[in-house]
Amino acid sequence: xxxxxxxxxxxxxxxxxxxxxxxxxxxxxxxxxxxxxxxxxxxxxxxxxxxxxxxxxxxxxxxxxxxxxxxxxxxxxxxxxxxxxxxxxxxxxxxxxxxxxxxxxxxxxxxxxxxxxxxxxxxxxxxxxxxxxxxxxxxxxxxxxxxxxxxxxxxxxxxxxxxxxxxxxxxxxxxxxxxxxxxxxxxxxxxxxxxxxxxxxxxxxxxxxxxxxxxxxxxxxxxxxxxxxxxxxxxxxxxxxxxxxxxxxxxxxxxxxxxxxxxxxxxxxxxxxxxxxxxxxxxxxxxxxxxxxxxxxxxxxxxxxxxxxxxxxxxxxxxxxxxxxxxxxxxxxxxxxxxxxxxxxxxxxxxxxxxxxxxxxxxxxxxxxxxxxxxxxxxxxxxxxxxxxxxxxxxxxxxxxxxxxxxxxxxxxxxxxxxxxxxxxxxxxxxxxxxxxxxxxxxxxxxxxxxxxxxxxxxxxxxxxxxxxxxxxxxxxxxxxxxxxxxxxxxxxxxxxxxxxxxxxxxxxxxxxxxxxxxxxxxxxxxxxxxxxxxxxxxxxxxxxxxxxxxxxxxxxxxxxxxxxxxxxxxx
Amino acid sequence: xxxxxxxxxxxxxxxxxxxxxxxxxxxxxxxxxxxxxxxxxxxxxxxxxxxxxxxxxxxxxxxxxxxxxxxxxxxxxxxxxxxxxxxxxxxxxxxxxxxxxxxxxxxxxxxxxxxxxxxxxxxxxxxxxxxxxxxxxxxxxxxxxxxxxxxxxxxxxxxxxxxxxxxxxxxxxxxxxxxxxxxxxxxxxxxxxxxxxxxxxxxxxxxxxxxxxxxxxxxxxxxxxxxxxxxxxxxxxxxxxxxxxxxxxxxxxxxxxxxxxxxxxxxxxxxxxxxxxxxxxxxxxxxxxxxxxxxxxxxxxxxxxxxxxxxxxxxxxxxxxxxxxxxxxxxxxxxxxxxxxxxxxxxxxxxxxxxxxxxxxxxxxxxxxxxxxx
Numbered sequence: 001x002x003x004x005x006x007x008x009x010x011x012x013x014x015x016x017x018x019x020x021x022x023x024x025x026x027x028x029x030x031x032x033x034x035x036x037x038x039x040x041x042x043x044x045x046x047x048x049x050x051x052x053x054x055x056x057x058x059x060x061x062x063x064x065x066x067x068x069x070x071x072x073x074x075x076x077x078x079x080x081x082x083x084x085x086x087x088x089x090x091x092x093x094x095x096x097x098x099x100x101x102x103x104x105x106x107x108x109x110x111x112x113x114x115x116x117x118x119x120x121x122x123x124x125x126x127x128x129x130x131x132x133x134x135x136x137x138x139x140x141x142x143x144x145x146x147x148x149x150x151x152x153x154x155x156x157x158x159x160x161x162x163x164x165x166x167x168x169x170x171x172x173x174x175x176x177x178x179x180x181x182x183x184x185x186x187x188x189x190x191x192x193x194x195x196x197x198x199x200x201x202x203x204x205x206x207x208x209x210x211x212x213x214x215x216x217x218x219x220x221x222x223x224x225x226x227x228x229x230x231x232x233x234x235x236x237x238x239x240x241x242x243x244x245x246x247x248x249x250x251x252x253x254x255x256x257x258x259x260x261x262x263x264x265x266x267x268x269x270x271x272x273x274x275x276x277x278x279x280x281x282x283x284x285x286x287x288x289x290x291x292x293x294x295x296x297x298x299x300x301x302x303x304x305x306x307x308x309x310x311x312x313x314x315x316x317x318x319x320x321x322x323x324x325x326x327x328x329x330x331x332x333x334x335x336x337x338x339x340x341x342x343x344x345x346x347x348x349x350x351x352x353x354x355x356x357x358x359x360x361x362x363x364x365x366x367x368x369x370x371x372x373x374x375x376x377x378x379x380x381x382x383x384x385x386x387x388x389x390x391x392x393x394x395x396x397x398x399x400x401x402x403x404x405x406x407x408x409x410x411x412x413x414x415x416x417x418x419x420x421x422x423x424x425x426x427x428x429x430x431x432x433x434x435x436x437x438x439x440x441x442x443x444x445x446x447x448x449x450x451x452x453x454x455x456x457x458x459x460x461x462x463x464x465x466x467x468x469x470x471x472x473x474x475x476x477x478x479x480x481x482x483x484x485x486x487x488x489x490x491x492x493x494x495x496x497x498x499x500x501x502x503x504x505x506x507x508x509x510x511x512x513x514x515x516x517x518x519x520x521x522x523x524x525x526x527x528x529x530x531x532x533x534x535x536x537x538x539x540x541x542x543x544x545x546x547x548x549x550x551x552x553x554x555x556x557x558x559x560x561x562x563x564x565x566x567x568x569x570x571x572x
Numbered sequence: 573x574x575x576x577x578x579x580x581x582x583x584x585x586x587x588x589x590x591x592x593x594x595x596x597x598x599x600x601x602x603x604x605x606x607x608x609x610x611x612x613x614x615x616x617x618x619x620x621x622x623x624x625x626x627x628x629x630x631x632x633x634x635x636x637x638x639x640x641x642x643x644x645x646x647x648x649x650x651x652x653x654x655x656x657x658x659x660x661x662x663x664x665x666x667x668x669x670x671x672x673x674x675x676x677x678x679x680x681x682x683x684x685x686x687x688x689x690x691x692x693x694x695x696x697x698x699x700x701x702x703x704x705x706x707x708x709x710x711x712x713x714x715x716x717x718x719x720x721x722x723x724x725x726x727x728x729x730x731x732x733x734x735x736x737x738x739x740x741x742x743x744x745x746x747x748x749x750x751x752x753x754x755x756x757x758x759x760x761x762x763x764x765x766x767x768x769x770x771x772x773x774x775x776x777x778x779x780x781x782x783x784x785x786x787x788x789x790x791x792x793x794x795x796x797x798x799x800x801x802x803x804x805x806x807x808x809x810x811x812x813x814x815x816x817x818x819x820x821x822x823x824x825x826x827x828x829x830x831x832x833x834x835x836x837x838x839x840x841x842x843x844x845x846x847x848x849x850x851x852x853x854x855x856x857x858x859x860x861x862x863x864x865x866x867x868x869x870x871x872x873x874x875x876x877x878x879x880x881x882x883x884x885x886x887x888x889x890x891x892x893x894x895x896x897x898x899x900x901x902x903x904x905x906x907x908x909x910x911x912x913x914x915x916x917x918x919x920x921x922x923x924x925x926x927x928x929x930x931x932x933x934x935x936x937x938x939x940x941x942x943x944x945x946x
Contacts, residue, residue, distance in 0.1 A: 351685065351686070351842075352685065352842040354838060354839050354842070355837050355838060355839055355842055355843060356837070356838065357835055357836075357838055358838065463686065463689070463697070464685060464686060464842075465685065465842055465843065465845070465846035466681055466685055466686060466694070466697075466845070466846060466849060468846065469846045469847070469849035469850065470697060470701055470849065473701060473705075473849065473850060473853055474701065474704065474705075476716075476719060476720075477704070477705045477708070477712075477716055480708075480712055480715040480716050480719055481708045481709075481712040481715075488711075488715065490715070490719065493719070494715045494718050494719045495580065495583065495715065495718070496580075496582060496718065
């Protein structure tokens with residue numbers, strides 16, 4: 001049933017692209033099309049001509065600023081930028097001022113065009129980000145990206161200077177992936193900052209960032225990050241391949257990319273993991289995965305991803321091994337619970353009450369005595385109500401959200417029971433399920449199980465335990481057939497990989513995971529080299545029985561202690 | 573024909589185990605007890621040996637033709653049209669086997685857990701499940717088997733362990749049994765329970781190391797056969813040979829007689845049936861897959877996928893033909909014995925003819941199997 005694959009989707013792309021090319025003979029009045037027409041035009045050297053061209057394109061926007069002035073009082077020039085994207089005070093002091101005043105010797109001397117260019121670049125402007133550009137279209141695009149351009153009479157190239165200033169929020173805790181132990185930084189919207197967050201954790205020349213532009217209107221910068229020598233080069237090629245097929249007007253978030261590059265579009269399960277955490281991103285890079293970041297999105301995509309990743313967090317590894325293993329097991333229980341618990345309840349109540357102990361069965365029957373609906377309907381209604389409530393608490397303004405969730409959970413639940421609408425056990429079951437679905441760290445994976453709960457409840461209502469098994473088998477078969485960039489989704493459970501399996505439900509000690517995950521086919525396999533050091537007996541240097549320490553019984557040290565004796569005794 | 577080699581030995585073992593363990597386990601102790609009464613475990617072991625012989629021949633053929641399935645090499649060994657004829661018979665047998673398995677388990681379900689549900693529904697649900705899953709490629713097929721094998725083995729072992737407290741070892745004496753008039757036909761029927769292992773002919777050309785196929789075969793037979801012997805021993809030692817021989821599904825009765833400690837679940841039979849759906853599903857999937865995969869090879873199709881729903885109505889009608897459960901089990905015995913001729917006799921004939929005519933498959937390039945994997 002879930003048979004739609006990458007191949008079918010790629011033909012979709014093909015069709016779409018063809019449509020774009022054929023059915024859009026563009027109106028040549030739009031600025032964007034003018035840019036296309038004048039793609040290869042170069043600067044003529046005349047300021048007026050250049051500024052007119054630029055003004056025609058951008059002048060209708062009120063945030064466009066064009067300032068005419070004279071360099072060193074003798075060369076006519078113009079400076080163009082978008083006031084919304086640039087720091088104006090910086091422009092005044094660091095660009096305009098040195099250019100207009102200049103030094104005394106310059107004003108007297110007269111330069112030819114190349115000399116002038118080098119002189120300005122090397123001695124006048126205090127800008128590290130400085131480029132020359134001769135193509136006029138590139139100048140317009142630079143302005144749109146927040147750069148400042150300076151056009152000077154007679155020069156065949158214009159200066160592109162960086163004074164971009166875009167407000168961004170500060171780095172704070174990732175909202176969707178909170179931890180108790182571990183770093184608290186999260187990605188923000190600005191790509192540069194996100195790259196910086198990763199770069200400072202990975203000061204290695206092997207850390208590579210490749211960027212490309214996607215989106216016809218948004219021209220969003222997309223960064224593919226990987227560690228050379230660890231990542232499989234074929235994987236990088238494949239990711240680039242899939243990304244380059246994306247042809248869309250606006251690309252606003254990493255979620256857009258996820259939908260384009262995933263293998264199976266109809267599967268409820270996410271085949272690409274997203275994260276807000278730079279430490280998680282770096283850990284994935286070091287395993288041989290690839291991170292895709294998009295400018296404007298605080299989420300990074302991790303490819304390829306397997307199912308077991310979705311109930312693991314970086315916190316498992318920052319906390320101690322036993323703690324990590326325990327928490328992880330609890331999460332797996334929660335995961336399974338959130339999927340099958342209500343279905344199990346329905347089938348046991350309506351088909352096989354003989355399974356549960358008699359006293360409990362009597363109690364359940366007593367609780368259900370006043371409820372008019374069959375248990376399937378009851379559970380379904382409560383589940384739907386719970387979903388509505390959950391969605392409402394996300395959308396509500398924060399000031400009322402807390403109040404409403406209390407009202408919702410406590411009052412509605414209580415009232416539903418006393419109104420004879422639902423039995424108390426049902427409320428318990430639904431509550432447990434909901435809490436269980438929140439315990440899964442990956443929101444997208446939890447969502448998949450949340451959705452699959454409903455067909456399972458219906459199957460349980462029609463066929464009892466038999467129906468649940470049928471449903472579970474279908475889900476498992478689908479999981480087993482799923483792939484993420486060729487990696488079977490259930491790796492390392494199936495196909496079995498002993499080393500990976502030890503770190504799936506339980507958490508392995510850091511030094512015993514000697515290799516990188518084998519399913520990623522990394523050129524460099526070794527993660528931990530010297531396991532022998534960990535096996536060395538640690539020295540109990542502060543053992544109270546340890547009076548034989550050389551430094552304490554040393555004759556030289558004895559003389560030293562004589563001097564400090566009074567103070568020593570005073571301390572103790 | 574070039575086939576990507578991607579199935580590991582452990583996956584192949586899992587395929588054999590989970591294919592063999594199926595709905596037949598429910599009736600197995602009855603057949604064994606009928607064969608030799610207290611010698612039921614011994615009868616099972618004899619049947620196991622017989623079935624292993626068949627699998628051994630299949631493996632031998634597989635290592636002789638490491639790149640071809642039985643449909644393909646049979647056409648080389650005996651002439652094309654003769655092979656097509658026998659292969660069609662083999663495919664019809666597997667279609668019939670699928671129908672019988674679905675019908676048998678459908679019957680079990682309506683007799684134990686879903687009393688008010690029509691038989692057609694439970695049978696159709698199982699068949700649909702198999703039909704959907706049979707559309708996957710052979711790699712997923714192997715993954716499915718590997719994934720479910722522990723889920724199949726665990727509940728049976730659990731029931732065997734918990735039933736030990738009711739066991740009476742005296743029921744198992746004398747070991748060689750008594751009243752053995754019915755021994756041979758019943759052993760034949762028990763051996764027929766193993767014939768699902770014939771899917772191995774389809775697996776071998778996809779294995780990474782086809783020359784080590786005998787290892788998986790051996791392990792698979794030993795684990796599945798060992799489990800069979802344990803179930804028979806447990807059932808006979810709890811109910812006694814006479815009682816076991818008249819119970820319809822002694823294994824299910826065994827599940828009913830056991831209870832979990834601390835009374836977590838009061839009865840186990842419904843839960844057992846639920847978990848047993850996976851075991852039946854894997855068996856069903858194997859025979860279904862074998863049928864449509866072989867059919868697509870006979871018809872020279874590139875893909876078996878579209879055949880999946882094409883044979884579904886045929887199988888469903890075949891499954892519903894039997895009037896009642898008595899007729900069903902009579903038919904199962906007959907079909908099982910005919911099937912045994914096909915799954916053991918046919919490979920033996922092929923092997924002999926291939927040896928006489930000295931036909932071999934193209935040599936296998938075992939030095940680069942990893943490259944094509946995944």
